[in-house]
Amino acid sequence: MEEPLMDGATSIMHLPDDCLSFIFNYLDCRSDRESFGLTCHRWLNIQNLNRRSLQFPCSFSIIGPSSLSQSSIDINSFHLYKILTRFQHLEYLSLSGCIELPDSGLTYLKYYGSRLQTLCLDCCFGITDYGLSLVGIGCPSLTVISLYRCNTTDAALEALASTCLALKHVNLAYCPRISDSGLRALSQGCCQLSAIKISNCRAVSGVGFRGCSSTLVYLDAEFCNLELEGIMGIVSGGGLKFLNIAGLSSLSLKDELAAIGNGFAAGLKILSLRMCRTVSDASIVAIAKGCPLLTEWNLALCHEVRFSGWASIGLNCHNLEKLHVNRCRNLCDRGLQALRDGCERLSVLYMNRNSRISDIAVELFKLYRGDVEIKGEEVMSIGPHWDRLDYDE
Numbered sequence: 001m002e003e004p005l006m007d008g009a010t011s012i013m014h015l016p017d018d019c020l021s022f023i024f025n026y027l028d029c030r031s032d033r034e035s036f037g038l039t040c041h042r043w044l045n046i047q048n049l050n051r052r053s054l055q056f057p058c059s060f061s062i063i064g065p066s067s068l069s070q071s072s073i074d075i076n077s078f079h080l081y082k083i084l085t086r087f088q089h090l091e092y093l094s095l096s097g098c099i100e101l102p103d104s105g106l107t108y109l110k111y112y113g114s115r116l117q118t119l120c121l122d123c124c125f126g127i128t129d130y131g132l133s134l135v136g137i138g139c140p141s142l143t144v145i146s147l148y149r150c151n152t153t154d155a156a157l158e159a160l161a162s163t164c165l166a167l168k169h170v171n172l173a174y175c176p177r178i179s180d181s182g183l184r185a186l187s188q189g190c191c192q193l194s195a196i197k198i199s200n201c202r203a204v205s206g207v208g209f210r211g212c213s214s215t216l217v218y219l220d221a222e223f224c225n226l227e228l229e230g231i232m233g234i235v236s237g238g239g240l241k242f243l244n245i246a247g248l249s250s251l252s253l254k255d256e257l258a259a260i261g262n263g264f265a266a267g268l269k270i271l272s273l274r275m276c277r278t279v280s281d282a283s284i285v286a287i288a289k290g291c292p293l294l295t296e297w298n299l300a301l302c303h304e305v306r307f308s309g310w311a312s313i314g315l316n317c318h319n320l321e322k323l324h325v326n327r328c329r330n331l332c333d334r335g336l337q338a339l340r341d342g343c344e345r346l347s348v349l350y351m352n353r354n355s356r357i358s359d360i361a362v363e364l365f366k367l368y369r370g371d372v373e374i375k376g377e378e379v380m381s382i383g384p385h386w387d388r389l390d391y392d393e
Helices: 017-025 030-036 041-049 065-069 077-086 103-112 129-138 154-163 180-189 228-234 256-261 281-290 307-316 333-341 359-368
Strands: 053-055 092-094 118-120 144-146 169-171 195-197 218-220 242-244 270-272 296-298 322-324 348-350 373-375
Touching: 077 103, 103 129, 129 154, 154 180, 228 256, 256 281, 281 307, 307 333, 333 359, 359 373
Parallel strands: 053 092, 092 118, 118 144, 144 169, 169 195, 195 218, 218 242, 242 270, 270 296, 296 322, 322 348, 348 373
Antiparallel strands: none
16 A cells, blocks of 8 residues: 655655656657546646647548548537647647538637648538638648648638748649639748649649749649640749649640740759650750759650650759659660660669660660669659658758
8 A cells, every 4th residue: 555645745746737748748659648648637638738730530641542432430510629629739630531521610720720730621522711711810820731622712722821821831732723813822922832732723824833932842733734834933933843744734835845944943853744745855855954953854655755855864964863764655775875875873764665665775775774773663653742841952
């Protein structure tokens, strides 16, 4: 049996909350952290106040067919109210997959969202522009927001741009109702914007990025209807290091992609032109000369790139480490030789189903460039994750 405490003696229960919080944050084991609050109500409150991230069971961290088909839990406004009143110091909150959550559920962010830095609302189909205006009011410290497949319009982007001035990473992929107007408000209002995803936003031409900040280093505009003026606007900030314009919808943009290599994108390190079937040698030559820091370039299914294009890559891309040439119809033996004789830092060549390349040319490549690994796989997506960028090197 435990002896009663002597007069003047102390126990851990006499420690102030700050000390208990310090102890809690030193617990490395997840089970220990979860058990901490089982001691008593006071310790439970300490645990709650130190909770920094929360993801609902219906949330999905990786978007894909499996996550989109999984059953979702009906999270309503009351559930979110209880959560936010319990965990009042959250910095990360994912509500992705809460497809029935209405705008009214986000009302409580006005009272408990001031510390929130990351908010994920992917596939929250019940959230409208009004709900996002509530986010803007309640979450002034927000730096990351993901709105994948949401019913977002330009009005919501304008509201976020005027209230969430610290925004750095924004995911608007598959938001069909946004246009260049909203993107202009975002790029002009959020001066720290560094990454944005607008893939499959068909109403976007790219002109909304004209005059964007040099902090913009990452842009994913896969399968957008970009125009020449839009591409010039995208690179106008001068800070881009990752650019994905795979599946460019406009068939008229052949030589126009040369705009990427005309000075403003000299710092580009990763470029995906996958499925840009009509991109011409003139564009490839301009990019190879104007983007000397390229380390990875995806040209899979770029059928109109011919010998002069491949020769320019071999001659000018001295930092290129990974090159994707899968199913390029006009990559021939001479083009492969040009790549073999140049690109001195090349380490991986993704190549398959190139009908104009002979087996002899492949064997000669392997003989002369034993330092290069030839992979038959076709990579659909390249580069870093949009909200975890590291371009300090």
